[in-house]
Amino acid sequence: MITINEHYLKLQSSYLFSNIAGRVAAFQQANPDREVIRLGIGDVTRALPAACIDAFHRAVDEMAVDSTFRGYGPEQGYEFLREAIAENDFQARGADISADEIFVSDGAKCDTGNIQELFDTGTRIAIPDPVYPVYLDTNVMAGRTGKFADDRYQGVVYLDSTVENNYVPDLPSEPVDLIYLCFPNNPTGSTITKDQLKAWVDFAKDTKALILFDAAYEAFIRDDSLPHSIYEIDGAKEVAIEFRSFSKNAGFTGTRCAYTVVPRECRAFDSRGDKQAVHPLWNRRQCTKFNGVSYPVQRAAAAVYSEQGQAQSKALVDYYLDNAALIRKAVADLGYDCAGGTNSPYIWILGQRDSWEFFDELLNSAGVVCTPGAGFGKCGQGYIRLSAFNSHENVEKAMERIRLALG
Ligand SMILES: *Cc1c(COP(=O)(O)O)cnc(C)c1O
Numbered sequence: 176m177i178t179i180n181e182h183y184l185k186l187q188s189s190y191l192f193s194n195i196a197g198r199v200a201a202f203q204q205a206n207p208d209r210e211v212i213r214l215g216i217g218d219v220t221r222a223l224p225a226a227c228i229d230a231f232h233r234a235v236d237e238m239a240v241d242s243t244f245r246g247y248g249p250e251q252g253y254e255f256l257r258e259a260i261a262e263n264d265f266q267a268r269g270a271d272i273s274a275d276e277i278f279v280s281d282g283a284k285c286d287t288g289n290i291q292e293l294f295d296t297g298t299r300i301a302i303p304d305p306v307y308p309v310y311l312d313t314n315v316m317a318g319r320t321g322k323f324a325d326d327r328y329q330g331v332v333y334l335d336s337t338v339e340n341n342y343v344p345d346l347p348s349e350p351v352d353l354i355y356l357c358f359p360n361n362p363t364g365s366t367i368t369k370d371q372l373k374a375w376v377d378f379a380k381d382t383k384a385l386i387l388f389d390a391a392y393e394a395f396i397r398d399d400s401l402p403h404s405i406y407e408i409d410g411a412k413e414v415a416i417e418f419r420s421f422s423k424n425a426g427f428t429g430t431r432c433a434y435t436v437v438p439r440e441c442r443a444f445d446s447r448g449d450k451q452a453v454h455p456l457w458n459r460r461q462c463t464k465f466n467g468v469s470y471p472v473q474r475a476a477a478a479v480y481s482e483q484g485q486a487q488s489k490a491l492v493d494y495y496l497d498n499a500a501l502i503r504k505a506v507a508d509l510g511y512d513c514a515g516g517t518n519s520p521y522i523w524i525l526g527q528r529d530s531w532e533f534f535d536e537l538l539n540s541a542g543v544v545c546t547p548g549a550g551f552g553k554c555g556q557g558y559i560r561l562s563a564f565n566s567h568e569n570v571e572k573a574m575e576r577i578r579l580a581l582g
Contacts, residue, residue, distance in 0.1 A: 182318040185328070189308070191550035195534070202538050212573040214502070214561045215544040217361060217521075219426045221494065223475070224487035227425060230478035234471035248467040251458065252279025252434065256473045259480040260434060264419065270406035276438050276454070278461055279476075281468050283391050283420035283433040287355075288313040289464075290387060290416060290435070293456045294353060294443065301332040301351040303344055305362050305551030305558075307389070310355045326553040335554050336363055338525065342514050343367050346378050354379065356405075357389035359396060362551045362560040363523040364499075364515015369402050376405070379414035385443055385453075386415040391433075394424030394492050396518045404436075412438035416453065423520070425479045425488045432468055432476040495520045498563035498570040505574035506561070509581055520563040523548070533559050540580035543573045 195215060203211060223231075237243035251257065257274040265272035280286050288309050291298075300314050304327075311328065314320055321329030332351050334344030342365035347354075356375060358367040379386050388405040396403055405411045417436040421427035441453045468476075478484045496517075503516030506524055516522040526533035530547035537543045537559070548558030563570065 180316070180318075182316055182320075185315050185320065185322055186312055187323055191308075191546070194550075195544065195546065198535065198538060199544055202542075206542075209542050211538075211542050211544060212565070212569045212576075213544045214563075214565060214570070214573055215546045216564065217546075217562055218428050218564060219423060219495075220564050220566065221426055221491055223426050223430065224479070224484055224491060226478040226481050226484035226487055227475040230481075231430075231471050231475040234474035238471065245470045248470055248473070250462045250465055250467050251275075252277065252467065253470070253473050253477075256477045257434075259477050260419075263480045265404060265406060265436075268403055268407060270404050271412075272404075272406055272436055272438065276436055278435045278437060278457060279468055279473060280433050280435060280461075280465070281431040283389065283418040283422070283435075284309055286433060286435045287387065287389060287418050289460070290457070291317055291319070291353070293453065293460065294385075295446075298352045299330075299332060299350060301334055301347050301354045303336050303355060303357065303360075304333040304553055305336060305548060305555035306355070307357060307361050308551070310387075310389075333552075333554075336360070336365070337554055338512065338514075341365065342523070343371055346374065350382065352384050354384055354386045355389070356386060357391070359392040359515075359519040360521075361392065362521055362546065362548065362555065364519035364521035364560075365523070366396065366398070366401050366518050368400070369408060372402055372405060373408050376408045376411045376414055380410055383444060384414070385441075386411075388415050388417045390417055391420045392423055392519055393419065394488070395496060395520055397496065398518055401518060406436070406438070412440045413442055416441060416457075421476050421479060424492060425476070425484075426491060427472075427476065430472055430475060432472050494567070495563045498565065498567060501567075501570055501574060502561050502563060505578060509578065516563075522561045522563070524559050524561065526557055526559055528557065530556055530559060537577065537580070541573070541576040543577060 257277040260277050261274040320331050332347050336342040336344050342363040393403040405415045420433035437454045437457045439454050442450045445451050499516045502522045506513050512525040514523040530549035534547045545559040545561050548555030
């Protein structure tokens with residue numbers, strides 16, 4: 176008899192986005208001539224930088240000729256991309272990361288989901304609330320949690336991110352082994368200072384824990400005092416793995432390219448308490464289960480680091496940051512408390528009412544779609560998330576409608 180992995184049955188059906196789609200469809204049916212503006216999705220809307228498209232085309236042409244054709248590439252990514260990443264994203268910021276510590280992949284979503292298979296099933300996990308659902312659900316699938324009850328999985332240490340702690344969770348008061356952090360944060364848009372991040376690094380060192388640091392939104396940081404990488408913090412190489420992506424800085428959500436940094440010094444422990452390096456384990460995992468990102472996509476990603484690519488991707492992010500500033504100002508002018516919107520494409524708004532009630536109100540009175548905060552965890556109840564991923568015109572129009580509806 177073939178038996179299923181019953182941990183899958185514990186998963187809460189991902190009703191968030193289908194529920195949103197259902198409500199929007201019902202609204203459109205009832206109001207066929209009202210235009211809906213979507214500020215709910217976490218997907219980019221603008222085209223790839225021209226430098227990336229040029230490199231992409233050239234690489235496709237190489238594939239058309241026997242002498243330049245490429246078959247299977249290195250599972251860890253091509254050297255040209257790994258070198259460019261190490262140099263530009265780390266060494267240029269004083270973080271001593273080398274190319275062989277970079278693992279190129281087809282997404283930070285897959286990597287943050289796959290990485291947990293390196294660790295014991297009994298690993299105690301600490302997960303922020305609200306949270307990007309991938310971290311939680313992949314651990315549920317692996318059997319690292321109990322049942323879902325009272326809005327939470329049993330056996331998980333939740334790290335509350337609330338207005339009281341400025342959406343940067345406090346260090347846990349109970350023992351944990353694996354800690355997920357994401358800054359700039361999705362969904363709250365909050366950022367972490369170097370001192371705050373250092374406290375987490377020191378905590379991981381002192382308690383033999385490991386940090387998984389998701390920096391998918393680092394390109395949105397404009398405040399020079401904020402860390403772009405956890406490796407800007409002394410000692411982090413031993414206790415942290417970092418995830419990056421070309422999705423949000425260069426519009427690769429549909430093109431697919433990301434990378435994970437596993438420093439040589441990064442350690443975990445075996446059941447005897449002896450240190451084990453994580454780098455060879457992740458390398459082994461990738462070589463066994465993954466065959467690399469396509470050559471043209473890696474060429475397109477490497478073009479992000481060219482002079483033109485840098486200017487074009489910065490302009491892309493600046494465009495969304497202008498939208499974010501507009502949203503943040505409009506919402507603050509209406510008297511709402513909010514986080515994010517600077518150094519982040521997300522604005523996290525305390526609605527003083529049920530998340531779904533606020534969602535319906537914005538949809539019905541302004542024709543604007545947001546994401547209800549409750550969909551990201553218990554601490555998201557009472558909040559909504561607005562996203563800056565849309566055109567200036569749509570964002571301006573949406574804010575004008577919200578002003579009229581709620582002002
Ligand atoms: C968008 C996003 C990513 C990027 O995922 P990809 O699979 O690389 O597209 C990673 N983490 C968070 C929190 C995100 O919002």
